Amino acid sequence: MDESPRQLIARQREAEPRYRGLESGHRACQGCGEALAARLVTEVAGGDVVVANATGCLEVFTTPWPQSAWRMPWMHSLFENAAAIASDIEAALRHQQRPTKVLAFGGDGGTFDIGFQALSGMLEREHDVLYVCYDNEAYMNTGIQRSSSTPHAAMTTTSPPGRERMGKRHLKKDLLSIIGAHHIPYAASASVAYPRDLQRKVRRALEISGPTFLLVHSPCPLGWGHGGERTIEVGRLAVQTGLFPLVEIERGAVTAVMPLRVPRPVSEYLALQGRFRHLFADEPRAREELEHLQALADHNIAVYGLLGGAPDALDADGADTVRRGGAVA
Amino acid sequence: MKQLTRGAWGEPGSSLACHTGSWRDLRPGHEHAAAPCHAACPAGEDPQYWLAAVQEGDHRRAWERLVAANPLPAITGRVCPHPCEQRCNRGHYDTAIGIHGIERFLGDAALAAGWDYPGIVGPPAGAPRVAVVGAGPAGISVAYHLLRHGLVPVVFEAAPEAGGLLRSAIPMTRLPRAVLDAELERVLACGIGLHTRQALGRDFSLDELRAEHAALFLAPGCARSxxxxxxxxxxxxxxxxxxxxxxxxxxxxxxxxxxxxxxxxxxxxxxxxxxxxxxxxxxxxxxxxxxxxxxxxxxxxxxxxxxxxxxxxxxxxxxxxxxxxxxxxxxxxxxxxxxxxxxxxxxxxxxxxxxxxxxxxxxxxxxxxxxxxxxGEQVDPAGLGALVQRSGFLRVDARGGVAGACDLYAGGDACGNIGTVAAAVGDGRRAANAIAARLAGAEPSERPRTEIGIERLNLNYFEPRPARRAAVLPVAERDDLCEIEGSLDAAAVADEAGRCFACGNCLACDNCWVLCPDAAVLKIADTASDGSRYVFDYDYCKGCGLCASECPSGFIAMRPEPE
Missing domain, CATH: 3.50.50.60 (FAD/NAD(P)-binding domain)
Known part of the structure; x- marks a missing residue:
């Protein structure tokens, strides 16, 4: 009997030369950075893992009952306890002497704010868990409320620009430094715009026995106000402006950064996003906040030493280079 | 198996039951637009396409793709002004691809290795004969393409040898005669009957040729100043x-x-x-x-x-x-x-x-x-009579047909075109297609593709890379015979071809596959009908357009979802 087009494509899906941890049919928005990030992370992690997932977009859009988009053991309990659940799973597996890796997933709300205490405890108790924070810089699932990860001056429904303020008054929490201060073996930031770099960091973290942490910048078309087709462009500019530096921290010390060849002005990044639209109004407060964000980017560039080297195949311009038949890096 | 409570679990991957493709209003698709080098080539070559084979290290396949349009790459690689390079998108980025050096390398490689011209089978018995007047680039090209169509070309040349202007006007410092002779000989050996020292108006007339042949192609060149x-x-x-x-x-x-x-x-x-x-x-x-x-x-x-x-x-x-x-x-x-x-x-x-x-x-x-x-030059009117216009040239339509005579075609310099070898080769190819179509009672089919500009490429995925160029003889060492521009070696050719942006075609870079948030781009083991290794799973593609924006070479276009 001849194969129907749908049977053919189902067979092609099964024959794909990579592991799919996150299957199609999930309900993420068009161009979702977080869905892409989770797909990239799970692809590298493989099937021999257990995932504990905090409440958030990722949990909601992947598991609308009775369906699940996950193809690996995965569980959700509450917003605040992904790290605690992961700790317990890891302890149980260790007791059973099983080599299965444990991952914990959370958004920035579940990591920077609500699950922070559980995360700190997990790191302090040295559980062999990779915690991945998909950072889309606000509570997107509940309607775009500001989190402690929301960048300064961004508009959310709870930090609206207006007479009193130009978007969020406070700064983005420097979570990575706090994580680093736990003296864990490995913590890093990554971006969906640099998938090869992201997957390398996942591999690196999974090789280590002990607590590791990955902060993945995941643009949110809905919450940030950009087209779904711009997700990578926005993510790339966050890195290339210096607003979201990609760094690796071991035992509290910065051991590697993705250098910038030519830093882009922050306005290029901000102008793509509706959440920063008020910064382009013709008024002194807007100009001041633009300068403020530029100063924050310059500060990151100086603190992490992102500039000054010769052009490098793995810098923010070179790391995404492709050639016929695949990626260069 | 232990039964879990209702609502507390789901089967792995069961989300596949939800066809999120219904959300889509724009549909991604592969669109093979014409690279600027192709659009610019008067001979009709698609350099992007054969450069891809060079990148894969398959010189023979690259040459075969090249000679599907132009049978004379060792010659044109040396003498063509290469409008392809002037239009190359990479020229707006760092330096245009040195297409001519690679074309020349492939042409020379074929001369050295003796690769057979592809797509030529002996014409069937009783196949129509087509007369060609003039064995310059246009005449050789039409004869070669007629052979590819299974027709029998018969070429008449006034000079003692084939080559036309290539032989009589192009200095050896640009085109060594050994290269000219070798390449012409190889093309002629495909099965082209050549009668030299046969001048139109002296040894035969148009009417005689028309009586004995199914069609005529006139490429007398411009013999008169x-x-x-x-x-x-x-x-x-x-x-x-x-x-x-x-x-x-x-x-x-x-x-x-x-x-x-x-x-x-x-x-x-x-x-x-x-x-x-x-x-x-x-x-x-x-x-x-x-x-x-x-x-x-x-x-x-x-x-x-x-x-x-x-x-x-x-x-x-x-x-x-x-x-x-x-x-x-x-x-x-x-x-x-x-x-x-x-x-x-x-x-x-x-x-x-x-x-x-x-x-x-x-x-x-x-x-x-x-x-x-x-x-400048014009057509020698001997034997052509009223066909020569007041401008001094022959007048033809876009397919080389001479107005008012369905069996007469013309091309090359005699038509007052831009006067390059490549243009003559292109005239020959188009006319051969038109002749073959007419003899088969069909319409010639050549659907031009839209040209892709640099704005459709995503240059973030490329790095500046120095161009590789052949050595040029110093002024003091130039004489009447030595070729001035040298050849590239295989390593330089690979390097230079590797700089190609693959405008409008699949680079097989995996970007669409790696970056799809919905896992709706599948990488497949065999080649899809459009030549790529990726297919869209429209059951799940939500139409975000990320793959199209991040395709380095502009191979993916978003089009409105069909009703």
Whole structure:
């Protein structure tokens, strides 16, 4: 009997030369950075893992009952306890002497704010868990409320620009430094715009026995106000402006950064996003906040030493280079 | 198995039951647009396509893709001005791909290895015969493509050998005769019947040919120089550039002269200017109504000289007087002692037509003892009769058909086209397609693809890379025979081909596959019908357009979802 087009494509899906941890049919928005990030992370992690997932977009859009988009053991309990659940799973597996890796997933709300205490405890108790924070810089699932990860001056429904303020008054929490201060073996930031770099960091973290942490910048078309087709462009500019530096921290010390060849002005990044639209109004407060964000980017560039080297195949311009038949890096 | 409570669990991957493709209003699709190099090539080559095979290290396949359009790559790689390089998208980024060097490498590789021309099977018994008049690039090209269509070409050439202008007007320093002979011989050996020393109007007539052949292709070239004078004066013994070049190529001699003025702005003018300079002329001036290439000059006003030949000519000391013409010849008795130049421009007149306007008060004198006219050529009307238009050329439609005669086709320089070898090759290919289609009772099918501009590429995924160029012989070492531009080696060719952006075609870089948030791009083991290794799973693609924006080479386009 001849194969129907749908049977053919189902067979092609099964024959794909990579592991799919996150299957199609999930309900993420068009161009979702977080869905892409989770797909990239799970692809590298493989099937021999257990995932504990905090409440958030990722949990909601992947598991609308009775369906699940996950193809690996995965569980959700509450917003605040992904790290605690992961700790317990890891302890149980260790007791059973099983080599299965444990991952914990959370958004920035579940990591920077609500699950922070559980995360700190997990790191302090040295559980062999990779915690991945998909950072889309606000509570997107509940309607775009500001989190402690929301960048300064961004508009959310709870930090609206207006007479009193130009978007969020406070700064983005420097979570990575706090994580680093736990003296864990490995913590890093990554971006969906640099998938090869992201997957390398996942591999690196999974090789280590002990607590590791990955902060993945995941643009949110809905919450940030950009087209779904711009997700990578926005993510790339966050890195290339210096607003979201990609760094690796071991035992509290910065051991590697993705250098910038030519830093882009922050306005290029901000102008793509509706959440920063008020910064382009013709008024002194807007100009001041633009300068403020530029100063924050310059500060990151100086603190992490992102500039000054010769052009490098793995810098923010070179790391995404492709050639016929695949990626260069 | 233990039963979990209802609502507390789900089967792995069960989300596949939800077809999120229904959310989509834009649909991604692979769209093989024409790379600018393809759109620019008068011969109809698709360099992007054969460069891909070079990148894969398969030189033979690259050559086979190339000769599907142009059977003479070793020749055109040397003599073509390569409009493909001028249009190359990479030229807006760092430096255009050196397509000519790679084309030449492939042509030479085929000569060395003796690869068979692909797609040629012996014509079936009783296949229609098509007569071809002229064995220059257009005639050779049409004969080759007729063979590919299973027709029998019969070529008539007035000269003792095939080659046309390639042999009579192109210096050996640009095209070594060993290369010319070898490549022509290989094409002819595919099964082209060639009758040399057969001149139209002398040894046979058009009517005789038409009686014996199913169709005729006329490529007589432009054997006659345009009449030239300066205010009615023609200095005694004046010989035009084409004639001088021919006798220099045949005999190796040129008239002795100290100060030479060449009048004209084409390749013949530059070729003879350089020959005169090498043969002892102290000064060689090239006077042309056209301008030098540059931002100040409109594209249709630039002199028609291969850019690298212009550069080499300037290196050798040729003095160019752009936007000027000869207004007077200064004679002492019958002997020329100088010329008067006057500045001129092509300007739009009150009636809307462009005309050359000389500017009074800009006259100046150049001392000279020889003037060589090179203002162009026209068709020798012998045997062609009324087919030659008042312009001095044959008139044809876009497929090479001569108006009013369904069995007559023409191409090459005789049609007054842009006068390059590649254009002649293209004329031959199009006419062969048209002839084959007519004889089969079908419409010729050549659907042009839209050209892709640099704005459709995503340049974030490329890195600047220095171009690889062949060595050029130093001025002091140039003589009448040695080829001036050298060859690239295989490593340089691989490197240079690797710089290609693959405009409008799949680079197989995996970006769409890696970046799809919905895992709706699948990478497959075999090749899809569009030549790529990726398929869209429209059951799940939500139409976000990320793959299209992040495709480095513009191979993915978003189109409205069909109703």
């Amino acid at each position: 345009r009449p030239w004078d300066v205010q009615g004066v023609i200095p005694a013994g004046t010989r035009d550039g084409l004639d001088l070049l021919k006798s220099w190529i045949d005999v190796g001699e040129v008239p002795a002269a100290r100060r030479v003025v060449v009048h004209g702005g084409g390749n013949t003018a530059m070729d003879i200017a350089r020959v005169m300079k090498r043969h002892g002329a102290e000064e060689v001036h090239l006077v042309t109504a056209s301008g030098l290439p540059g931002p100040q000059t409109a594209p249709d006003d630039v002199l028609n000289i291969v850019p690298r030949e212009l550069e080499e000519g300037l290196e050798e000391g040729i003095v160019i007087h752009p936007h000027a013409t000869l207004s007077r010849v200064l004679l002492r008795g019958a002997r020329i002692v100088g010329v008067e130049l006057v500045a001129l421009r092509k300007l739009e007149r009150a009636d809307g037509r462009r005309a050359r306007v000389a500017f009074e008060g800009t006259e100046r004198i150049l001392q000279a003892d020889l003037v060589i006219p090179c203002i």
